[in-house]
Amino acid sequence: MSRPSLIDVDLDAIRANVAAVAAFVAPASVCVVVKADGYGHGAADAARAAVAGGASWLAVALAGEGAELRAAGVDTPVMLLSEPTEAELRVAATHDLTPTLYTEAGVRSAAAIRPGWSVQVKVDTGMHRVGAPVGVAAGLVRTALDAGLVVVGTFTHLALADTPERPENRVQLDRFEGVLAELAGSGVDPGLRHAANSAAALHLSEARYDLVRVGLAAYGVAPARLEPPVTLRPALRLRSRVSYLNHVPAGEGVSYGWHHVADEPTCVAVVPLGYADGVPRNLGLAGGEVLVGGRRRRIVGAVTMDQLMVDVTGDGSVGIGDEVVLLGAQGDEAISAQEWADRLGTIPYEVLVGFGTRLPRSYPG
Numbered sequence: 001m002s003r004p005s006l007i008d009v010d011l012d013a014i015r016a017n018v019a020a021v022a023a024f025v026a027p028a029s030v031c032v033v034v035k036a037d038g039y040g041h042g043a044a045d046a047a048r049a050a051v052a053g054g055a056s057w058l059a060v061a062l063a064g065e066g067a068e069l070r071a072a073g074v075d076t077p078v079m080l081l082s083e084p085t086e087a088e089l090r091v092a093a094t095h096d097l098t099p100t101l102y103t104e105a106g107v108r109s110a111a112a113i114r115p116g117w118s119v120q121v122k123v124d125t126g127m128h129r130v131g132a133p134v135g136v137a138a139g140l141v142r143t144a145l146d147a148g149l150v151v152v153g154t155f156t157h158l159a160l161a162d163t164p165e166r167p168e169n170r171v172q173l174d175r176f177e178g179v180l181a182e183l184a185g186s187g188v189d190p191g192l193r194h195a196a197n198s199a200a201a202l203h204l205s206e207a208r209y210d211l212v213r214v215g216l217a218a219y220g221v222a223p224a225r226l227e228p229p230v231t232l233r234p235a236l237r238l239r240s241r242v243s244y245l246n247h248v249p250a251g252e253g254v255s256y257g258w259h260h261v262a263d264e265p266t267c268v269a270v271v272p273l274g275y276a277d278g279v280p281r282n283l284g285l286a287g288g289e290v291l292v293g294g295r296r297r298r299i300v301g302a303v304t305m306d307q308l309m310v311d312v313t314g315d316g317s318v319g320i321g322d323e324v325v326l327l328g329a330q331g332d333e334a335i336s337a338q339e340w341a342d343r344l345g346t347i348p349y350e351v352l353v354g355f356g357t358r359l360p361r362s363y364p365g
């Protein structure tokens, strides 16, 4: 697809971010989460960059995502973060993925589909999404071993890692360590013990154990709105070009609903990017800005499905074909995924994974 609108992915930034996290969390090792198409960066390319930066594991949500990594030639161990359905287990077995299990039915299916399979057991210590309850998790590990599976990891996930100072994190870790102690008491090796996402990896040292599972930090976004203890470089840049210039008289509105009415004669630059690409309709209504000529410019009115409008009044130098940066740097200015998230009342994850397949990814360098 040849479009003036595209995403530049800086794979060297991903490599460097992972290397920085790996050095910081050592001796714990690093698993990089590349689900949802590598948080919108392109899963296989992000995965290769992550491995180059020192990741020894990759993680995805779906067996199909793991299969795509294998098809792209990625041979690093890949864990599935939740228990697959029986159909997905078959895909996982074919592609040598490491499933996560937390039910007896899952253990039975995995053992039947692939005797001797390497699996992990997930413990629900308080996220209350998925995982074996604390009271049964150690028993499930033993059941898996009795069924002939090899348990290569036992893990949990923190609900409040974004606020590392909250005592609930310690409560979850205590519950996790209770399960580990139970396993140790019966002479069972839990395999890799892990609990930390990016926020915990960087800001909660006691959650690191043997491995950290980082997504956001690998892509250069500081987790938890905290100053990261390592240098993180955003890897994604969303850019386009001015496609049309529109002179709007004072008193006239712009875009659907006329949510923005020009209070003076206004020069509006049209940018061929819209909510079908992952630029939320409300970004313009929430004060969102873009960069043109290295300067911040306001998006005016509602973002439409394929196009958005920017007020470039007073800068006669803006012309059709000029570069417009929505996320990332231009000149000395930069717009971050966190800035979008703050305006939109969401989190940077939702911003990054929202960029659709209509947007080509380019991998400069």
Ligand SMILES: Cc1ncc(COP(=O)(O)O)c(C=O)c1O
Pocket: 033, 081, 157, 196, 197, 198, 199, 213, 214, 215, 216, 217, 223
């Ligand atoms: C189980 C699990 N571990 C790790 C991660 C990575 O989280 P982050 O991107 O905050 O590092 C996720 C992301 O959603 C997850 O679901």
